[in-house]
Amino acid sequence: NAGVTQTPKFQVLKTGQSMTLQCAQDMNHEYMSWYRQDPGMGLRLIHYSVGAGITDQGEVPNGYNVSRSTTEDFPLRLLSAAPSQTSVYFCASSQDRANTGELFFGEGSRLTVL
């Protein structure tokens, strides 16, 4: 029972490099999202999707792109990494569009930008 799978778990980048954080879920969930977690700030929403082909911005979208070509996958792209993007990133999904259910989280991806 895989749930929400994120890769890689750890990544070190140099400023200006690009990379993609992968997120896949096997629960046929419509809703998927990306958060970043920074010390003392809790989780902040980067982007989210309510279904294949539909994405929207969250609270802190600058510097990140997403796409949702399938129900299962929701990759997060950093086009030109900056030190301010050093963080722990979480992907989450839910079968509900309304917040009456549960968000299922991946184990996180720790990104360091030098």
Add this chain to the structure above:
Amino acid sequence: AQSVTQPDIHITVSEGASLELRCNYSYGATPYLFWYVQSPGQGLQLLLKYFSGDTLVQGIKGFEAEFKRSQSSFNLRKPSVHWSDAAEYFCAVGPAWGGYNKLIFGAGTRLAVHP
């Protein structure tokens, strides 16, 4: 402004002792309230949620939380803490029947448990 405040950044308790983690919120509309737990190296897991009705809600792992509208609080409690409860705990608030994109998370409280 809408916000969630968890006043305690770190809490240390002895195994077997009782626990209360505080959560205060500022929210204009009727809120839905949640507690999530993040064990070391893991993603967040839902402990419990409050939508309406009985203000004392039960969750998994023996946790409960009480909604107090007059105090804008949703404190998490456990009568006897186990070493495996050591984790970070997040309170979250969102609009009634709103989307998950409207959830606001607190900064978290890290719980340490002494044997």
